[in-house]
Amino acid sequence: MPVTQISVFVENKPGRFAEIATRLEHVKVKILAFCIADAGDFGIIRLIVNKPELARKALEGFAESIIQVVVVPITEQVSVSKIANLLGSKKVNIDYAYTSAIPINGNLALILRVNDVERTEKILRENSIEVLTQKDFE
Numbered sequence: 001m002p003v004t005q006i007s008v009f010v011e012n013k014p015g016r017f018a019e020i021a022t023r024l025e026h027v028k029v030k031i032l033a034f035c036i037a038d039a040g041d042f043g044i045i046r047l048i049v050n051k052p053e054l055a056r057k058a059l060e061g062f063a064e065s066i067i068q069v070v071v072v073p074i075t076e077q078v079s080v081s082k083i084a085n086l087l088g089s090k091k092v093n094i095d096y097a098y099t100s101a102i103p104i105n106g107n108l109a110l111i112l113r114v115n116d117v118e119r120t121e122k123i124l125r126e127n128s129i130e131v132l133t134q135k136d137f138e
Contacts, residue, residue, distance in 0.1 A: 001133045002117050002121065002134070003048060003068065003071045003134050004067075004069075004134055005048055005069045005111070006047045006049065006052060006056065006064055007044055007067065008044070008047065008059060008063070008064045009042060009065075011043075012038060012041055012042055016043070017036060020045060020047075020059065020062070024049065024055055024058055024059075026058070027051075027054055027057075027058045028051075029050060029054050030049060031048075031049055031101060032048045032049060032104060033047070033048035033100040034046060035098035035111075048069070048100070048111060048137065051138070068117050069111050069112060069113050070112040070117055070120050070121055071100075071104075071110070071132040072109060072110045072124060072131060073108075073109050074107055075107055078130070080110055082129075083124070086127055086129075087114070087120065092115065092116065092119065092120050092123065094113070097111060097112050097113070098111050099111065104132065104136065105132070109132060
């Protein structure tokens with residue numbers, strides 16, 4: 001089961017991320033990874049959380065969307081370079097990537113938005129690279 005990413009579309013102004021983080025904190029949802037991207041007057045806040053459904057309820061009123069992403073622990077044996085080279089050699093496009101805000105199962109994790117989640121997970125596993133699931137975040 002891939003990992004759920006919540007993307008929240010917000011006005012690009014002070015306090016918007018604080019409001020989102022506070023809403024999630026109030027319902028005991030942990031932000032495990034996040035990325036904030038500027039798009040002019042608006043921004044996109046991408047979140048990996050421990051309880052995606054509860055987070056969605058807490059974020060009612062915001063424009064948001066859900067997608068599945070691939071999450072890989074970064075270790076001594078599995079570097080960002082190794083993952084990028086492997087996926088590039090298999091013609092997997094990485095639309096964007098970011099890392100976790102805190103260690104997950106003892107390691108920082110690389111979050112990948114790719115053009116084919118199932119195929120990407122299969123390629124990684126066939127090359128003995130661990131792929132996390134949503135259960136690893138709960």
